[in-house]
Amino acid sequence: MAQMHLFGYLMAGPTWHLYGGWRHPDSDGLEALDPARYETIARILEAGKFDGVFFVDFLTIFDSFGGGYQTNLREAGQMCMMEPMQLLAAMARVTSHIGLAASMSTSLYPPFHIARAFATLDHISQGRAGWNIVTSAMDSEAQNYGLKKLMEKADRYDHADEVVEACDSLWETWEADAFVGDRENNIYVDGSKVHYANYQGRWLSTRGPLMTPRSPQTRPVMLQAGSSPRGRAFAGRWAEAIFTLQNKKPDMQAFYADIKQRVVDHGRRPEECAILPAVDVVLGDTLALARERAEEINAFASPTLGLAELSNVVGLDLSAHPLDTPVAELELGQAYQGIVDSIRQGAEAGNLTLRGAGEAWARNQMTPQLVGTAEMIADHLQDLFESKCCDGVMLCPSLSPGGYVEFVEQVVPELQRRKLFRTEYQHKTFRSNLQN
Numbered sequence: 273m274a275q276m277h278l279f280g281y282l283m284a285g286p287t288w289h290l291y292g293g294w295r296h297p298d299s300d301g302l303e304a305l306d307p308a309r310y311e312t313i314a315r316i317l318e319a320g321k322f323d324g325v326f327f328v329d330f331l332t333i334f335d336s337f338g339g340g341y342q343t344n345l346r347e348a349g350q351m352c353m354m355e356p357m358q359l360l361a362a363m364a365r366v367t368s369h370i371g372l373a374a375s376m377s378t379s380l381y382p383p384f385h386i387a388r389a390f391a392t393l394d395h396i397s398q399g400r401a402g403w404n405i406v407t408s409a410m411d412s413e414a415q416n417y418g419l420k421k422l423m424e425k426a427d428r429y430d431h432a433d434e435v436v437e438a439c440d441s442l443w444e445t446w447e448a449d450a451f452v453g454d455r456e457n458n459i460y461v462d463g464s465k466v467h468y469a470n471y472q473g474r475w476l477s478t479r480g481p482l483m484t485p486r487s488p489q490t491r492p493v494m495l496q497a498g499s500s501p502r503g504r505a506f507a508g509r510w511a512e513a514i515f516t517l518q519n520k521k522p523d524m525q526a527f528y529a530d531i532k533q534r535v536v537d538h539g540r541r542p543e544e545c546a547i548l549p550a551v552d553v554v555l556g557d558t559l560a561l562a563r564e565r566a567e568e569i570n571a572f573a574s575p576t577l578g579l580a581e582l583s584n585v586v587g588l589d590l591s592a593h594p595l596d597t598p599v600a601e602l603e604l605g606q607a608y609q610g611i612v613d614s615i616r617q618g619a620e621a622g623n624l625t626l627r628g629a630g631e632a633w634a635r636n637q638m639t640p641q642l643v644g645t646a647e648m649i650a651d652h653l654q655d656l657f658e659s660k661c662c663d664g665v666m667l668c669p670s671l672s673p674g675g676y677v678e679f680v681e682q683v684v685p686e687l688q689r690r691k692l693f694r695t696e697y698q699h700k701t702f703r704s705n706l707q708n
């Protein structure tokens with residue numbers, strides 16, 4: 273029987289999507305620079321038999337709101353304060369089964385760097401590396417890397433195809449038995465089993481070989497989070513799991529069917545790409561207690577920071593518009609199409625003004641907040657899973673680490689009781705567990 277897949281969302285910064293949440297006394301937001309914080313979360317989620325954790329990563333401090341980054345810094349918006357691959361290496365050393373993934377931009381990192389970094393992580397973790405393939409969306413990110421702006425959006429995924437092809441050619445440069453280690457015959461590596469890549473694309477080329485021997489998985493598990501038509505086509509070709517933000521059942525089912533079809537069109541089996549919408553979960557022993565708890569947590573949300581964060585994703589300085597402007601009247605940018613679509617769906621449904629949008633966005637609006645008892649949450653997740661809305665979820669809690677702990681202690685056992693989730697890891701590598 274098919275089982276669900278679970279991922280934990282991470283950012284190397286003060287807060288995930290509850291903007292202002294770092295001020296809650298139970299938040300670990302002040303420990304953003306401490307590797308122990310991430311090691312603890314990895315251990316918690318491994319105890320819950322999660323498939324993987326994944327770090328988002330943006331290569332800029334967001335400064336779209338009010339002409340600068342003051343609000344974002346003061347109130348602790350989304351900030352990637354640490355380079356995630358190095359944190360994953362630390363997390364690898366205190367875990368043995370959970371997958372360890374990070375975003376790395378195809379637009380800003382050369383394939384040789386990407387291939388080397390993930391091959392190294394795959395060795396360090398003994399086969400648990402994962403790459404969330406992102407194309408980046410902000411010109412300020414490009415400017416940090418010496419470019420004026422990013423490549424035109426229409427070309428970014430074509431370019432990303434080349435980056436992944438180039439990485440693949442590098443990961444293949446060492447045959448599996450090239451490393452010999454024979455002291456007696458003085459053979460460390462059999463050079464006849466190491467090859468040049470000589471990849472040549474339209475935009476880029478790489479010579480190889482990689483210096484890193486073939487890693488346990490050869491290539492990291494490939495993840496993706498785009499939802500434009502071209503982003504979906506890209507996922508159909510490469511993604512082994514895709515993160516989404518849909519939260520209404522018909523939208524989820526349509527997205528699910530569309531991606532699975534694209535996967536099949538690329539000659540892959542539908543189960544080779546897990547579809548994982550983001551959820552936040554707030555638990556209580558009764559519904560009333562869970563609601564009380566959600567209210568207490570959500571009270572930390574800052575509407576100003578919500579608007580600042582929204583400004584970044586829609587590519588507009590929303591401080592320049594009156595708070596009673598209906599969101600439906602604004603021309604929203606398409607840099608992050610999936611995110612903007614979810615805002616638009618919400619705005620049209622709710623006649624939302626900027627004031628309401630700031631408030632809603634501050635309350636983990638990127639991810640629907642599921643509030644209830646463990647059994648109610650398990651019912652909901654089971655329904656989504658069985659009605660082909662998803663293959664599991666990405667947990668993005670309002671509060672870390674408590675949101676992970678509660679889910680692992682209460683919801684996971686309920687899913688396991690229903691045989692919807694593994695009770696033990698069956699395999700050693702990230703990919704084999706994910707495809708199980």
Ligand SMILES: Cc1cc2nc3c(=O)[nH]c(=O)nc-3n(C[C@H](O)[C@H](O)[C@H](O)COP(=O)(O)O)c2cc1C
Nearest residue numbers: 328329375406408497498499500503515608609610
């Ligand atoms: C859940 C989620 C996580 C994302 N994580 C990142 C990230 O870490 N870094 C990044 O540059 N973009 C990230 N993105 C943006 C997407 O990777 C993608 O580049 C963007 O949505 C534009 O593609 P699209 O128009 O096809 O949706 C994320 C998007 C979603 C929905």
